[in-house]
Amino acid sequence: MGELTVTVRRAFPDFTLAVDHAFALDGITALFGPSGAGKSTLLRIVAGHERGAQGRVIFDGEAWQDGRTHVPPHRRGVGTVFQDARLFPHLNVRGNLRYADKRAPAGSGRITFDGVVRALDLGPLLDRRPQALSGGERQRVAVGRTLLTRPRLLLMDEPLAALDLRRKADILPHIAALPRTFGVPIVYVTHAIEEVTQLADRMAVLAHGELRAAGETAAVLERRDLQPELGHFEAGVALTARVTAHDADFHLTHVRLGEQRIQMPAAPVPVGSDVRLRVRARDVALAREEPRGISIRNRLRGTVLDVAEEADTAFAEVLVDVEGQHLRARLTRAAVADLDLAPGTPVWALVKSIAFDRRALTAPRPSADDG
Incomplete structure (x- = not known):
């Protein structure tokens, strides 16, 4: 270097x-x-x-x-x-x-x-x-x-x-x-x-x-x-995840973030490759319990690391740890109060939209449990 x-x-x-x-x-x-x-x-x-x-x-x-x-x-x-x-x-x-x-x-x-x-x-x-x-x-x-x-x-x-x-x-x-x-x-x-x-x-x-x-x-x-x-509008994070499978029937790509799974629209990236995912704070919602019967497919277990309320606006920023990486969620202050969010609170992060880059960050490294 x-x-x-x-x-x-x-x-x-x-x-x-x-x-x-x-x-x-x-x-x-x-x-x-x-x-x-x-x-x-x-x-x-x-x-x-x-x-x-x-x-x-x-x-x-x-x-x-x-x-x-x-x-x-x-x-x-x-x-x-x-x-x-x-x-x-x-x-x-x-x-x-x-x-x-x-x-x-x-x-x-x-x-x-x-x-x-x-x-x-x-x-x-x-x-x-x-x-x-x-x-x-x-x-x-x-x-x-x-x-x-x-x-x-x-x-x-x-x-x-x-x-x-x-x-x-x-x-x-x-x-x-x-x-x-x-x-x-x-x-x-x-x-x-x-x-x-x-x-x-x-x-x-x-x-x-x-x-x-x-x-x-x-x-x-x-x-x-x-x-x-x-x-504020584009604020978010970059996550690194491993491609595990492609679903040709539904045109989806499955990736693994630690021990949790994410699916997104089909990506032309080989199984076993690492990809960088971009998640905007405005595309993340939080729940205290795992939701059922909703269309959002990506539901990730996490823990609140920090809550920063913007006193002069209706909004707050919540930082969530998911498998050692971080998500940001932009919520209303009222939602933070209703959910009683504070550092250490276990939550489910609901990711509504994911952008990915079309490059493999590393050479393909298939492993036995990919799939």
């Missing part, structure tokens, strides 16, 4: 970015926050394009910037993917990829032309010009071309912001697999919480130029003090 230490300050007439943090680089780290939070500015500082920044940028013990040294962008070994694919229009996809491949310095033997084409499913596109590609296809090519520069660190600045939901769903699994396939850590800038939950191993939350929180994605998402940044 590498480390990126950033202790920087960049002042503008109406905005100041000030960040002091050591980012663990392993897998994908998301920089999340609203527009104007300073995410892209921080990325430019790391890449070496923001000469007005003061402070230090240290990558794996190597000083890229420290007040005396300023390593130019082309010597940092950083690759950047932008919202605009920026492909060469006069070259086909193969030409765009070969352009980067031929000019790249000697680097990781894990990154090869054929490996990049295979990982990003670019084979059918090689003879096409950028003008003949969809937005999602252009971004896959842009990612592939950047990878072929053999970067030590891959930066992605809102790469999917211009894509619709279907095209996002097509490209997200490819991005998710890159660190495992090529051994290159990714810092991923986004203001879309669904991209964070589907991609990020860790996340950092920026607001008004300051780092509000950083840590493992699941732990950061469940923090109530970050609701102004994460949003």
Whole structure:
């Protein structure tokens, strides 16, 4: 695992970015926050394009910037993917990829032309010009071309912001697999919480130029003090569960969370694989007894960990432990009072809706009791 230490300050007439943090680089780290939070500015500082920044940028013990040294962008070994694919229009996809491949310095033997084409499913596109590609296809090519520069660190600045939901769903699994396939850590800038939950191993939350929180994605998402940044409507958690079976008759996928079972609409994920599930607080109801005769299929036994009432609203947030992982439930304060909820109270969590990412978090690991 590498480390990126950033202790920087960049002042503008109406905005100041000030960040002091050591980012663990392993897998994908998301920089999340609203527009104007300073995410892209921080990325430019790391890449070496923001000469007005003061402070230090240290990558794996190597000083890229420290007040005396300023390593130019082309010597940092950083690759950047932008919202605009920026492909060469006069070259086909193969030409765009070969352009980067031929000019790249000697680097990781894990990154090869054929490996990049295979990982990003670019084979059918090689003879096409950028003008003949969809937005999602252009971004896959842009990612592939950047990878072929053999970067030590891959930066992605809102790469999917211009894509619709279907095209996002097509490209997200490819991005998710890159660190495992090529051994290159990714810092991923986004203001879309669904991209964070589907991609990020860790996340950092920026607001008004300051780092509000950083840590493992699941732990950061469940923090109530970050609701102004994460949003009440989209607030929720990320759970990791194991796929145990598929039901072709009812088009369902069964997963196991600890010793409990969850079912959801059919997912194209192999049995034995781990998947990340996103559950919004507004999609969780609580009961003191197991309900019977209702349509909600996912009923999980849990224990209340914390209750936080919002005195100036009708609502409260309840944190529930389920098999060592946490759910959030957004209830009315009246419901909390009626159910007499307090830390230690046993409850049934009724999960009305589950979103899942389409990547396997680990290689399939079938076990004898799967099914």
